[in-house]
Amino acid sequence: MNADTATDTDRTASLEGVWDLTIATPVGRIRAVVAFRRQDGSLVGVASGAGEDVPLRDIAVDGPHVTWKQSVTKPLRLNLAFAVDVHGDTLAGASRAGRLPASKVTGTRRTTPVGEAE
Template sequence: MTADTDRTAFLEGVWDLTVATPIGRIKAVVEFLRRDGSLTGVASGAGEDVPLRDIAVDGPRVTWEQSVTRPLRLNLAFAVDVHGDSLEGTSRAGRLPASKVTGTRRTTPAGTAE
């Protein structure tokens, strides 16, 4: 394992997220994985899968950006702190107020019935 892999291994896996927006709670699934030596990710929710961009890890703080088209076309910026199998932070869409984000790591592989 490289130092970079050691630094990001705590994040890899599938996470169930809840984003508390002014229009209600939005559920999403985010998967972080290592591909060709780089940390990548994809978010799924509201019938679409979108790639994560600019994933950065600084200690327990993880930031990334993503674009969605449902329920609205938005560019989102996430900043969360990961502690074991849970995370908490915010998501921001442009000048809109930040929305609270919470999440838990799945203990079963993606696509497995729970």
Template structure:
């Protein structure tokens, strides 16, 4: 079965995310781009920029992992569905309950931090 191009996620660009956690809403941004045909990314929020790891696109689903140190030291795993310029899914920190993630793509171009 061939993936429908209209349903294949285009993740490249900058996304403004809202993560609904038990302690409140966290706002962050993630930027995805390509380096030598490899998808790369950086997350920015809470005064830190962290690289994204294990980025995978499967149709409209995108997954990645990242580590943060603020407000707590956590290893996060994201799984989102993209539809056009919006995304929705979850972020999970270890055994903690999943947090709902929503996001919108910025319309102004931006580079992935080097």
């Protein structure tokens, strides 16, 4: 089980950083920024877009598959559920808002200047 724990830590570390997302909704493309970081041994995150910053909930990493939930109030009040696969510095998957059709999500990780993260 120790090997599994180390693997989970490595998987979580591969998600950390700032991601630029594009969500292709039926009413047009929405751009958002999601930041993941480790805090007190857990993965936490914040999404920014449409003039608001919202915390991510229920972040789960299983190999390359990552899920999380968030609530937004702009342009509408929605509870969103994301499911994406991360491959290096890109991700792809879907976001679902309740019973609405799933929206395609793509993203790229922003590069961190050398020496900034220690």
